[in-house]
Structures are given as C-alpha cells and as structure tokens.
Amino acid sequence: MVTLAEVAQHAGVSASTVSYVLSGKRSISATTRQRVERSIRELGYHPNAGARALASSRSNIIALMVPLRTDIYVPVMMEIAIAVATTARTHGYDVLLLTGEEGPDAVRRVAGSGLADGMILMDVELDDERLPLLRESAQPAVLIGLPADTGGLTCVDLDFRATGALCVEHLAGLGHRDVAVIGEAPAVYERHTGFAERTLDGLRSRARETGVRLLHRPCEGGYDATAATVSRILDERPDTTGFVVQNEAAVEPLLALLRQQGRAVPEDVSVVAVCPEQVAVQASVRLTSVSLPAQEMGRHAVEQLVAKLDGRGDAEVVLLPPALTVRASSGPAPVR
Amino acid sequence: MVTLAEVAQHAGVSASTVSYVLSGKRSISATTRQRVERSIRELGYHPNAGARALASSRSNIIALMVPLRTDIYVPVMMEIAIAVATTARTHGYDVLLLTGEEGPDAVRRVAGSGLADGMILMDVELDDERLPLLRESAQPAVLIGLPADTGGLTCVDLDFRATGALCVEHLAGLGHRDVAVIGEAPAVYERHTGFAERTLDGLRSRARETGVRLLHRPCEGGYDATAATVSRILDERPDTTGFVVQNEAAVEPLLALLRQQGRAVPEDVSVVAVCPEQVAVQASVRLTSVSLPAQEMGRHAVEQLVAKLDGRGDAEVVLLPPALTVRASSGPAPVR
DNA sequence: CCAGACAATCGAAGCGCTTCGACTCGCCGG
DNA sequence: CCGGCGAGTCGAAGCGCTTCGATTGTCTGG
Incomplete structure (x- = not known):
C-alpha cells in the first residue's frame, strides 16, 4: 500500500x-x-479513504436509504438508486446502500459515525419516523418523496397532484365522463405514502372541475386481485369508459381483462397509466402514460445534496412537472 | 461530536x-x-468510522458492483442487492453501491483506497475484464455468476446447467417430445453471460439424454419480439408442445399469444419458466418454474465474503441447486 | 511464603492524511 | 536600495481510533 x-x-x-x-x-x-x-x-x-475522512472530516460518501420491501415499485427504486450512484460519482461521491430495515437507527448510526456526509431517503411516508432524527441531528439530507411537514427539509418528488390532474384532464378532454382509478395496494394508502394520496387529490380536484365522475379503488395488483377490482368497478359504474392505473402490477392484468371482456382499447375504453416509461412502452398495448422520472429524481436529489454539502443552500422542495405522453391506449370516449 | x-x-x-x-x-x-x-x-x-478505518485498516464496508443496465433482470438484481445489504448488516458491514459504469476502474479505486474490505460483483461475464485486476490486487471478492475461468475466485450462482436439465426433465417426464426454448435477448448471448449459456447446455444435454427435440431461439422480450419468435418457432416445429422461457419480458407476451391462438395452457401446451418466484406466481397463469433464488444468492455471497475476511478460507464455487415448482402451466403432453 | 500465571488496566506509538502557520525567494514600487 | 507582497514550499500538529507492550494486583501451586 x-x-x-x-x-x-x-x-x-x-x-x-x-x-x-x-x-x-x-x-x-x-x-x-x-x-x-x-x-x-x-x-x-x-x-487512503479512512485517513482522508479522519483528517478532513469528510467521507465523500452519500448514504442512500432504500425501502426494504421488494414487492413494490422495484424498477423505479432501482432506477433511482442507479441514477443516484452514477450522479454521485460525477461529483466525487460514493454511495452507501442502507435498507429501510434499520429504520431510524440507521440515521443515528450514519450521522453519528461520520460514515457519510449526507443522506438521501427514499419512500418517505407522510409522517416518517426518521424525520425528527434528521432534523435534530442536522444531518444534511434530501428526501425523495414528500412528507406532511416539509419544514426545514429538502425534498425532491414528482408533482403527483399535477400528475393526477393531468390524467383526468386528458380523459376529460377526450369526452370521458366516468373514470375509474385503479390505485395502489391498500397498504400503501394505510401507510400514508404521500405520493398515492397526492395523486388522488389531483385526480379528484380536477375531476370536480371538469365534471368527471371519479371512482377510486385500491388494488393489490396481480391477476386475481385486479379482476376483482375491475369487476367491482364495472358493477358500480357500468358506464366507465376511462381508467387511470397507478399500480404497475395491475397494468397488464387490466389490459388482459378488458380484452377478455371484449372491450377494445382505446375504442371502447381508454387507459392512462402512471408508471415508468419502460412499462408503458412494453405493455401489450402501448400505454398513454405519465412517466415516473426515476432517473431525474435520483439526479436531482444528489445535486441538491451536493449543493448543501458545498454550503450552497438551495431550494427546499423541488416538484418535477409531470409529462403525459399520448400513446395507443387512449382515445375519444365512445358515443352512446 | x-x-x-x-x-x-x-x-x-x-x-x-x-x-x-x-x-x-x-x-x-x-x-x-x-x-x-x-x-x-x-x-x-x-x-468515528474514518478513525476506526485508519487505525485498524478495516472499513467494515463491502462494495457491491451492480450492472448499469437497468433494462434486464431488474427485480432479481434489486432483490440480490437488498439481500446483500441486510445480510451484510447482520455481520457488521455496510454496503457501498458501485455501478458497472466505472468498470474495472472501480475495482482499482476501491482496492487502492481501502474504501471497502472486499467486494461482490454481480452480472459477471464469462470473460470479465474486472477479473484480472481482482486477481492481481488480491482484493477479497465474491462473484455472483460464473466466469469461464474460476481459478482463484470465489463464486456463487444458481446451478444453471442443472436448471436447464430440470426443465427438460420435467417436460420429458410429462411426455413432451418437442420443446422450444425462448431465451434471453441475443445481446445476452453475445456478451457471453455465463448463466444463459450454461442453461442452454443443461437443456441440450438432458434433451439428448431423454430424446427430446429442442429448439432454442433468443428473444428480445416485449410483445412484438416475442410474437415474432413464437410464430417462427411454430412454423419450424408445429408439433411443439412444451416451452421453456428464460426471459422475464417474454413470459406474459408468450402466455397472451398462446391464448390468442387458442392453445390452452396446460392442456395443449406446457410452459416452464426460469424466473423469480414472484413473476411465476403473478403471471396470468400460475407458472411451473425454476425460481431464481435471488435472496439466497445475495446472502451466500456475503457469507462467503465475510468468511474470507475473517480468514476462514472457504469453498471456491458454490452452485445453488435449482428447485422446480409445479404450478398450473404444465401438464401431460396432449395425445395425438 | 514465593515464583509464576493470569486478569485488568494504562500509556504511548502510530494509522495516512489535511491544514495552518511559517519560511524562502524573486520582484515591485517608492 | 529596502520594505512588502505573493507564489511556492515545508514542518508539524493533529484528526479519533486501535494495539502493543508494560504495569499492577490477585491467585495458585509447590
């Protein structure tokens, strides 16, 4: 050596x-x-990294806390994680991977030991238990996701309210009057993950404004669960002609079910998804969608954090504007 | 502080x-x-982590190199990464996330700076350019995947030869005589990723032994590419009654296509997949599959590495035995 | 009753780097 | 011709921890 x-x-x-x-x-x-x-x-x-860290009290490491659950939004998480890692490298930082498992303790450990100079938290809940610690430890941090109280915190997220609004707007513009929302799994709402509720907010308020009748149902995802949800929706609102899906695991099942029932997409029914671009493009019908800009979120988060670490205080909350791409799954509402 | x-x-x-x-x-x-x-x-x-690392020349950090490509086996990668992170924690290690982007340089950097005590490499190719460096730097490392020359290296992987054999065996046992393999994207074979070739090996040699006629076609995945591949297969071998799929992105398209052509699964055609359990269970037909034991691989890799770091030299190559789970997608070959 | 063994503790010497103050030039303006 | 300045370099003092003797008691067996 x-x-x-x-x-x-x-x-x-x-x-x-x-x-x-x-x-x-x-x-x-x-x-x-x-x-x-x-x-x-x-x-x-x-x-030598250790010596350097000791002498300069800077480790040049960013900690990234990813959720432990491997059952949900996996590709998005992965994409964010990779974007974080590569962006961090361009700024001279390495990335330490923490799983949600340790929970708040991880924050304490990292902040206390000087292992990392700052941290990025993913999958932030509305009332996240890591936040108090973050505030009191004065650990430089950036959240991906929006908690209820953003005071003193830097956050990066897609503007999910606007996303919801955009979906309804698109369908309303095409003449759809009855729109159903196939949401995330019930557990997601119970955990009060911010993005799900904000999307719903956006959907609802724009529905009100445009006179669209909206029905929202959480959905576990997978074929059986989606089938149950869809048939329930069609029982309750037989005139539904527009679907908004915010649950990757329900996308393909939904399309299969509609086909099976002889409802053509987009002639009889329009579908708008909130999902990563790749999913929208690779689905059996190319989906009109608002994409989850995973890469961009990861990149932004790192840049915000690096700015903080360099003493360049910066914006508090960055909401990325959603973009809806029209593909083959949405069209004018059928005339009755 | x-x-x-x-x-x-x-x-x-x-x-x-x-x-x-x-x-x-x-x-x-x-x-x-x-x-x-x-x-x-x-x-x-x-x-203080830095001081500790300096004084003890141990950082208690394991570096994990994940492939940069976000287009392939994402859930598997993520699951492995998370398993690595959580297992590492139970042994007192943290995990540094490196992307493939830096390539061999990352190995040099980490080995040279003492940033990490050892590393785990994922997505190892048959003739991986990181390997020479690894050998010469004497950096404790574990590979997930099998290179051509495993001399002096510790590797963990699913036994893909046995996996291939198992798939053929299962179908042969059910009386299928013509079996088609929908493989990974051509690029995967061109890169000489070991697992794809080893699976093929296993498939072929067991086919020979059991007198099964085997047709292998790489496939990009997605609906269009899969459709093309399948129709080509059925043109070439109209009597095909068994499919082995080793490409997650082709699974659902394949099932959809078969349905569309009026071929019932498993009455007319049997399908065996090599994929994560979750994919097999959530597919539109519950798939008979050999699961990719992602968690187990991550856990094993860490344990091998920790053993090395503790001076407990250990086995060189660990091949996890495959397990085939019979679900609803395979059954006796139709009588003609 | 003493040599030797053992448990419990301390002091000091680094680990390899950063950083601050100090020093040496050569050069400029007065 | 001299004081002062800036550019370029050096030495030394840590950063907070680990670890290797060394030291002090306390027991034990002979």
Missing part, C-alpha cells in the same frame, strides 16, 4: 505539497505538479 | 479501556464495562 509520504519522497517534495497537488487548495508550480503527478502514476498511489 | 477520549474521561478510565470494551479484544471487569457502557449511552457516543 503506497502512502502519501512515499509519493512525496519519490517526487522529492514534502508530504503537504503532494496533498496540495491532490486537492488544489494552494497554488503549486507547474513543474512540481508534474513531478508529483508522475510519481503518483508510477507508484500507483491511491489516497 | 463525542469522542472516545471524552467517554473515557466521563467513565474515569483510559481511552484504550473504552476501546477494549467496544471491541471485546481483551478482558474487562464487569464493573468497568458497565461504567463505560453507561457513559457511552449517556453521551450518545458513536465511534
């Missing part, structure tokens, strides 16, 4: 000079810099 | 004593231990 001191000796300079070459915090003559850089290369020197 | 020294002072002992209480590397009297532990609690002490 090559050390700074060895590089210094090899280059014929002092250790501090090498350090300044590395950090650029003081001016170094061109010749010295080159000599040092050459030694670094020749010896294959890599600064 | 509370330090060891402050805890020592508060407890009226020396710093080294506190350290030994924490590490348990020397015997400490019960009374002293309790006093120290009390001080730790009262002061809310957390050891």
Whole structure:
C-alpha cells in the first residue's frame, strides 16, 4: 500500500505539497505538479479513504436509504438508486446502500459515525419516523418523496397532484365522463405514502372541475386481485369508459381483462397509466402514460445534496412537472 | 461530536479501556464495562468510522458492483442487492453501491483506497475484464455468476446447467417430445453471460439424454419480439408442445399469444419458466418454474465474503441447486 | 511464603492524511 | 536600495481510533 509520504519522497517534495497537488487548495508550480503527478502514476498511489475522512472530516460518501420491501415499485427504486450512484460519482461521491430495515437507527448510526456526509431517503411516508432524527441531528439530507411537514427539509418528488390532474384532464378532454382509478395496494394508502394520496387529490380536484365522475379503488395488483377490482368497478359504474392505473402490477392484468371482456382499447375504453416509461412502452398495448422520472429524481436529489454539502443552500422542495405522453391506449370516449 | 477520549474521561478510565470494551479484544471487569457502557449511552457516543478505518485498516464496508443496465433482470438484481445489504448488516458491514459504469476502474479505486474490505460483483461475464485486476490486487471478492475461468475466485450462482436439465426433465417426464426454448435477448448471448449459456447446455444435454427435440431461439422480450419468435418457432416445429422461457419480458407476451391462438395452457401446451418466484406466481397463469433464488444468492455471497475476511478460507464455487415448482402451466403432453 | 500465571488496566506509538502557520525567494514600487 | 507582497514550499500538529507492550494486583501451586 503506497502512502502519501512515499509519493512525496519519490517526487522529492514534502508530504503537504503532494496533498496540495491532490486537492488544489494552494497554488503549486507547474513543474512540481508534474513531478508529483508522475510519481503518483508510477507508484500507483491511491489516497487512503479512512485517513482522508479522519483528517478532513469528510467521507465523500452519500448514504442512500432504500425501502426494504421488494414487492413494490422495484424498477423505479432501482432506477433511482442507479441514477443516484452514477450522479454521485460525477461529483466525487460514493454511495452507501442502507435498507429501510434499520429504520431510524440507521440515521443515528450514519450521522453519528461520520460514515457519510449526507443522506438521501427514499419512500418517505407522510409522517416518517426518521424525520425528527434528521432534523435534530442536522444531518444534511434530501428526501425523495414528500412528507406532511416539509419544514426545514429538502425534498425532491414528482408533482403527483399535477400528475393526477393531468390524467383526468386528458380523459376529460377526450369526452370521458366516468373514470375509474385503479390505485395502489391498500397498504400503501394505510401507510400514508404521500405520493398515492397526492395523486388522488389531483385526480379528484380536477375531476370536480371538469365534471368527471371519479371512482377510486385500491388494488393489490396481480391477476386475481385486479379482476376483482375491475369487476367491482364495472358493477358500480357500468358506464366507465376511462381508467387511470397507478399500480404497475395491475397494468397488464387490466389490459388482459378488458380484452377478455371484449372491450377494445382505446375504442371502447381508454387507459392512462402512471408508471415508468419502460412499462408503458412494453405493455401489450402501448400505454398513454405519465412517466415516473426515476432517473431525474435520483439526479436531482444528489445535486441538491451536493449543493448543501458545498454550503450552497438551495431550494427546499423541488416538484418535477409531470409529462403525459399520448400513446395507443387512449382515445375519444365512445358515443352512446 | 463525542469522542472516545471524552467517554473515557466521563467513565474515569483510559481511552484504550473504552476501546477494549467496544471491541471485546481483551478482558474487562464487569464493573468497568458497565461504567463505560453507561457513559457511552449517556453521551450518545458513536465511534468515528474514518478513525476506526485508519487505525485498524478495516472499513467494515463491502462494495457491491451492480450492472448499469437497468433494462434486464431488474427485480432479481434489486432483490440480490437488498439481500446483500441486510445480510451484510447482520455481520457488521455496510454496503457501498458501485455501478458497472466505472468498470474495472472501480475495482482499482476501491482496492487502492481501502474504501471497502472486499467486494461482490454481480452480472459477471464469462470473460470479465474486472477479473484480472481482482486477481492481481488480491482484493477479497465474491462473484455472483460464473466466469469461464474460476481459478482463484470465489463464486456463487444458481446451478444453471442443472436448471436447464430440470426443465427438460420435467417436460420429458410429462411426455413432451418437442420443446422450444425462448431465451434471453441475443445481446445476452453475445456478451457471453455465463448463466444463459450454461442453461442452454443443461437443456441440450438432458434433451439428448431423454430424446427430446429442442429448439432454442433468443428473444428480445416485449410483445412484438416475442410474437415474432413464437410464430417462427411454430412454423419450424408445429408439433411443439412444451416451452421453456428464460426471459422475464417474454413470459406474459408468450402466455397472451398462446391464448390468442387458442392453445390452452396446460392442456395443449406446457410452459416452464426460469424466473423469480414472484413473476411465476403473478403471471396470468400460475407458472411451473425454476425460481431464481435471488435472496439466497445475495446472502451466500456475503457469507462467503465475510468468511474470507475473517480468514476462514472457504469453498471456491458454490452452485445453488435449482428447485422446480409445479404450478398450473404444465401438464401431460396432449395425445395425438 | 514465593515464583509464576493470569486478569485488568494504562500509556504511548502510530494509522495516512489535511491544514495552518511559517519560511524562502524573486520582484515591485517608492 | 529596502520594505512588502505573493507564489511556492515545508514542518508539524493533529484528526479519533486501535494495539502493543508494560504495569499492577490477585491467585495458585509447590
């Protein structure tokens, strides 16, 4: 293991000079810099992370807390995680992967040990138990998702209210009067995950404004559960011609069921999904959808956090504007 | 930020004593231990990770390299990653998330900087460019997946040869004589990802032994590509009554197509999938499948690595035995 | 009753890096 | 010709922890 001191000796300079070459915090003559850089290369020197962290009290690590549940929004989570990791690297940070399992303790551990310089929390609930800790520990953090009280916190999320509104608007614009929402699993609402409720808010308020009749039903996802939900919806509102789906696991089952019942998409029934682009494109019908900009969220979160760590205080809440892409699953409401 | 020294002072002992209480590397009297532990609690002490790493040259961090591609086996990857993270925690390790993006450089960086004590590589290719580095740097590592040359490396993987064999065996046992394999995307085979080729090996050799006629076709996944692949297969071998699918993105399309063509599953056609359990259960037909034991692989990988780090040298290659679960998609071959 | 063994504790020497103050030049303006 | 300045470099003092003797008692067996 090559050390700074060895590089210094090899280059014929002092250790501090090498350090300044590395950090650029003081001016170094061109010749010295080159000599040092050459030694670094020749010896294959890599600064020791621990020593660096100790001396500078900066670990150059960002902690990312992902939810433990592997049953839900997996691709989205993964995409965010990967976006976080790659974006972090471009800013010179590495990413520490924490699972939700440890819960609040993880916050304590990371903040206390100086393992990471800051953290990004995913899957934030409206009344998340990690938040008080975050506030009191003054740990630089960015949330992906929106809690009930955002005071003093930096958050990044898709604007789900606007997303909901956009879906209804699209269907209303096509003449649909009865729209059903196939929502997330009941557990998601019970946990008060913010995005689900905000979407619903947006759906409802725009429905009110446009005179659309809205029916919302949570749905577990999977074929059987979706079948039950859909048949219940069609019993209650036989005139339903528009569906909004916010549950990846219900998308394909829904399409299969509609086909099976002889309802053509989009001639008889229109479907709008809130899902990652990939899902919308790969479905059996190319879906009109509002995409979940997972990558962008991950990237934004890191950039907000890095800004904080650099002392550039920044915006508190960033809501990414939703974009609806019209594909093959929505069209004018059938004339009756 | 509370330090060891402050805890020592508060407890009226020396710093080294506190350290030994924490590490348990020397015997400490019960009374002293309790006093120290009390001080730790009262002061809310957390050891500083950097200092610890520097002094002990152990970071207690495991690096996990996940593939950058977000288009393939995402749920499996995620499940493995989460299993790695949680298992690592139970052994006192944290997990650093590296994306494939950096490629071999990441290995150099991590090995050189002492950022992590060891690493786990996912999505290993037959002739992976990270392997030479791994060998020369003597970095403790575990691969998930099997390269061509496993010499000096520790690997964990599902036994894909046996998996392939098992699938054929199951179908052969049910009387199927013509079996088609819908494989991974061509790119996967071109990259020489080991598991795809090994599965194929297993399929073929058992087909030979059981006298089954086997047709293998790579498939991109998605509806259109799968449709093309299936119709080609049925043109070439109209008597095909058994399908083996090893591409999650082709599973649902395949089932839809079969339905559409009026081929009943499992009465007319049997389908066996190689996929995560969740996919098999949530499909429109509950699939007979060999599951990808993602969690188990993650857990095993960590345990192998921890063993290495503890100086307990261990087995070189661990192949997890496949298990086929019979569900609703396979049955006796139709009588002609 | 003493040598030797053992348990419990302390002190000090680092681990490899960053950073601050100080020092040495060469150069400029007065 | 001298004081002062900035660029470039060095030395040394830590950062908070682990770990290796060394030290002090306390027991034990002979």
